[in-house]
Amino acid sequence: xxxxxxxxxxxxxxxxxxxxxxxxxxxxxxxxxxxxxxxxxxxxxxxxxxxxxxxxxxxxxxxxxxxxxxxxxxxxxxxxxxxxxxxxxxxxxxxxxxxxxxxxxxxxxxxxxxxxxxxxxxxxxxxxxxxxxxxxxxxxxxxxxxxxxxxxxxxxxxxxxxxxxxxxxxxxxxxxxxxxxxxxxxxxxxxxxxxxxxxxxxxxxxxxxxxxxxxxxxxxxxxxxxxxxxxxxxxxxxxxxxxxxxxxxxxxxxxxxxxxxxxxxxxxxxxxxxxxxxxxxxxxxxxxxxxxxxxxxxxxxxxxxxxxxxxxxxxxxxxxxxxxxxxxxxxxx
Amino acid sequence: xxxxxxxxxxxxxxxxxxxxxxxxxxxxxxxxxxxxxxxxxxxxxxxxxxxxxxxxxxxxxxxxxxxxxxxxxxxxxxxxxxxxxxxxxxxxxxxxxxxxxxxxxxxxxxxxxxxxxxxxxxxxxxxxxxxxxxxxxxxxxxxxxxxxxxxxxxxxxxxxxxxxxxxxxxxxxxxxxxxxxxxxxxxxxxxxxxxxxxxxxxxxxxxxxxxxxxxxxxxxxxxxxxxxxxxxxxxxxxxxxxxxxxxxxxxxxxxxxxxxxxxxxxxxxxxxxxxxxxxxxxxxxxxxxxxxxxxxxxxxxxxxxxxxxxxxxxxxxxxxxxxxxxxxxxxxx
DNA sequence: TTGTATGCGTTATCAG
DNA sequence: CTGATAACGCATACAA
Numbered sequence: 186x187x188x189x190x191x192x193x194x195x196x197x198x199x200x201x202x203x204x205x206x207x208x209x210x211x212x213x214x215x216x217x218x219x220x221x222x223x224x225x226x227x228x229x230x231x232x233x234x235x236x237x238x239x240x241x242x243x244x245x246x247x248x249x250x251x252x253x254x255x256x257x258x259x260x261x262x263x264x265x266x267x268x269x270x271x272x273x274x275x276x277x278x279x280x281x282x283x284x285x286x287x288x289x290x291x292x293x294x295x296x297x298x299x300x301x302x303x304x305x306x307x308x309x310x311x312x313x314x315x316x317x318x319x320x321x322x323x324x325x326x327x328x329x330x331x332x333x334x335x336x337x338x339x340x341x342x343x344x345x346x347x348x349x350x351x352x353x354x355x356x357x358x359x360x361x362x363x364x365x366x367x368x369x370x371x372x373x374x375x376x377x378x379x380x381x382x383x384x385x386x387x388x389x390x391x392x393x394x395x396x397x398x399x400x401x402x403x404x405x406x407x408x409x410x411x412x413x414x415x416x417x418x419x420x421x422x423x424x425x426x427x428x429x430x431x432x433x434x435x436x437x438x439x440x441x442x443x444x445x446x447x448x449x450x451x452x453x454x455x456x457x458x459x460x461x462x463x464x465x466x467x468x469x470x471x472x473x474x475x476x477x478x479x480x481x482x483x484x485x486x487x488x489x490x491x492x493x494x495x496x497x498x499x500x501x502x503x504x505x506x507x508x509x510x511x512x513x514x515x516x517x518x
Numbered sequence: 519x520x521x522x523x524x525x526x527x528x529x530x531x532x533x534x535x536x537x538x539x540x541x542x543x544x545x546x547x548x549x550x551x552x553x554x555x556x557x558x559x560x561x562x563x564x565x566x567x568x569x570x571x572x573x574x575x576x577x578x579x580x581x582x583x584x585x586x587x588x589x590x591x592x593x594x595x596x597x598x599x600x601x602x603x604x605x606x607x608x609x610x611x612x613x614x615x616x617x618x619x620x621x622x623x624x625x626x627x628x629x630x631x632x633x634x635x636x637x638x639x640x641x642x643x644x645x646x647x648x649x650x651x652x653x654x655x656x657x658x659x660x661x662x663x664x665x666x667x668x669x670x671x672x673x674x675x676x677x678x679x680x681x682x683x684x685x686x687x688x689x690x691x692x693x694x695x696x697x698x699x700x701x702x703x704x705x706x707x708x709x710x711x712x713x714x715x716x717x718x719x720x721x722x723x724x725x726x727x728x729x730x731x732x733x734x735x736x737x738x739x740x741x742x743x744x745x746x747x748x749x750x751x752x753x754x755x756x757x758x759x760x761x762x763x764x765x766x767x768x769x770x771x772x773x774x775x776x777x778x779x780x781x782x783x784x785x786x787x788x789x790x791x792x793x794x795x796x797x798x799x800x801x802x803x804x805x806x807x808x809x810x811x812x813x814x815x816x817x818x819x820x821x822x823x824x825x826x827x828x829x830x831x832x833x834x835x836x837x838x839x840x841x842x843x844x845x846x847x848x849x850x851x
Numbered sequence: 852t853t854g855t856a857t858g859c860g861t862t863a864t865c866a867g
Numbered sequence: 868c869t870g871a872t873a874a875c876g877c878a879t880a881c882a883a
Contacts, residue, residue: 187875187876187877188876188877189876197853197854198853198854198855199854199855199876199877199878200853200854200855200878200879201852201853201854202877203877203878203879204852204853204878206877207878211852211853212852212853213852213853216852216853230629230630231630231876231877232571232632232875232876232877233630233631233632234567234570234571234574234576234632234875234876234877235571235859235875235876235877235878236876236877236878237567237570237877238565238567238568238571238858238859238860238861238875238876238877238878239858239859239876239877239878239879240859240877240878241567241859243567245610248611252596253586253592253595253596253599254589254592254593254595254596256587256589256592256797259586259587259588259589259592259595260587262586262587262592262611263585263586263587263613266586266611266612266613267613270612275610275631276610276611277578277608277609277610277611278581278595278599278609278610278611279599279603280596280599280600296563297563297564297566298566298608299565299566299567409797409800409801435797438801441803442803445803464589464742464768464798465797465798465801467742468742468771468798468801468802469801469802469803470774470775470778470802470803520859520860520861521860521861522860530869530870531869531870531871532860532861532862532870532871533862533863533869533870533871533872534868534869534870536861536862536863537868537869539861540862544868544869545868545869546868546869549868549869564860564861565859565860565861566861567859567860567861568859568860568861568862568875569860569861569862570861571859571860571861571862571875571876571877572860572861572862572863572874572875573861573862573875574875
């Protein structure tokens with residue numbers, strides 16, 4: 186069942202059938218209808234492979250993410266897929282894990298599949314050392330690279346980021362303003378986004394008139410038990426804190442559990458702020474004040490930008506989106 | 519940069535190059551090495567479109583799910599993608615939503631993309647009325663259809679399910695055995711899986727020696743606020759219950775919140791069991807006893823079965839996996 | 852407005 | 868073991 190069969194049955198050439206398929210206006214209404222009728226009758230579907238071969242494009246975008254089961258990334262993927270499909274593009278998904286080598290491997294794989302562009306979802310794709318990002322610049326010579334919540338300068342590289350620095354700065358400052366004196370910053374890695382967050386925290390501490398205390402900046406695994414354990418030992422070792430600002434909601438959940446265990450009242454004895462405004466922030470009692478970093482906006486903006494890029498339009502290289510603090514029961518402001 | 523370029527540089531025919539690419543044994547070791555060297559040198563990558571055209575296969579599996587941001591589905595997608603890629607297959611993702619029409623539409627779309635098989639993820643794809651599943655039987659004439667946590671009989675349709683009936687039966691019975699007298703069953707829909715769960719609940723009520731009370735089987739939206747509100751009004755309207763068994767963790771979270779609000783002690787005044795053993799079940803205080811329905815096992819089994827199907831092997835039409843009750847703080851057994 | 856001929860980069864089928 | 872050549876199904880430049 187191919188274009189030839191249709192052309193025979195409709196008594197036209199394959200060129201005409203092709204024109205009909207592609208909406209070329211240079212076809213008389215009569216022939217168009219006849220061809221369409223035949224296509225319907227035969228249940229004809231164009232062969233995407235042959236079409237791709239001619240056009241050298243699949244109308245497919247590669248989506249890379251570290252781990253599609255991470256709630257934030259899962260939500261991002263949802264919006265990206267939806268938005269892309271709305272624009273007539275398919276998405277092929279790659280969960281790359283967090284290792285640089287596998288990230289590179291999957292990027293190569295997607296390139297070999299001749300996707301029309303690649304979207305890197307989440308802040309784990311930009312490394313601190315420029316040479317570790319070189320492979321992205323290299324890939325961007327062939328196709329557009331879109332960063333969702335990451336930023337990198339380069340030809341054909343487009344970034345859409347949430348202003349994490351401002352979000353954390355603002356959150357921390359509000360904690361100090363509400364009377365806290367020792368805000369613990371709990372974070373889980375050193376991705377692009379995490380670095381920006383930490384710098385926001387540092388700036389806030391200074392602007393609140395305090396000295397930076399390294400022991401209040403605590404790195405731990407993105408895991409409930411690990412974080413709880415970390416807070417426990419920290420407290421036992423004599424470090425005092427009356428607020429926890431976390432780089433991830435799950436860490437904030439751990440802080441709530443820690444307060445429960447230690448008999449601390451929330452938010453009086455311990456204020457807590459999470460990050461991402463995920464469903465996790467709503468499962469605890471009290472519910473957690475959390476920074477909404479606007480996944481949906483990040484994703485739709487990314488896809489919109491990409492569509493303009495593919496249409497050869499002129500587009501901004503970097504778009505910044507403003508996060509918002511969702512106030513709930515773990516803070517008293 | 520194509521197979522002709524390689525053949526020229528290596529002084530062989532394109533047929534030989536093709537053989538090398540495809541690991542055909544009918545090539546002398548010497549030639550193979552030479553060709554591989556040239557390919558490396560020129561940085562040649564086979565054109566997937568042309569290859570697909572010849573093979574009429576993309577080595578790509580379509581994954582359909584209702585909503586990739588649903589935690590359970592997100593996790594499933596993660597395992598499916600990983601497992602498929604390990605077998606050399608790409609996955610193209612489709613979030614179909616919950617409406618029958620869009621489900622059909624996306625299935626057609628994937629078919630037109632000539633994917634090698636389609637995986638339907640989650641229990642939302644099997645409808646109660648046989649005629650609503652007819653389109654799946656129709657599609658299965660062309661390619662294998664794999665169901666993850668759904669079941670349907672038909673040629674080229676393979677199901678991998680978790681025994682939801684047994685899981686809920688067992689959970690409910692344990693609640694009665696631990697002294698509860700009125701177990702409220704809270705559920706969010708009437709998918710295949712939900713129907714099986716309800717039948718498990720009904721069986722348990724009977725086997726525990728109680729009469730079925732319709733007012734104890736409560737349907738509500740899969741949403742924190744909606745569920746909380748539902749429990750509130752239910753209680754105010756005089757319905758008594760001393761345990762909540764939920765078809766989703768999020769509903770169990772709502773039950774915990776309800777107990778907090780109503781001043782009920784968990785598990786003494788109200789025992790709670792959730793379903794899915796998701797991270798949500800670990801965010802509350804106390805943490806929620808939840809049925810682990812083995813996402814990973816479901817997904818790896820599905821992919822393994824699919825691989826056998828694609829290799830024309832003989833495979834079971836239906837595989838059942840046994841769930842497990844993860845006991846935590848919301849129950850006293 | 853329509854048809855013809857050719858290219859796209861492979862794989863597969865022969866014949867040697 | 869190797870090579871020539873015909874599919875594969877479509878898009879498109881060019882001719883009519």
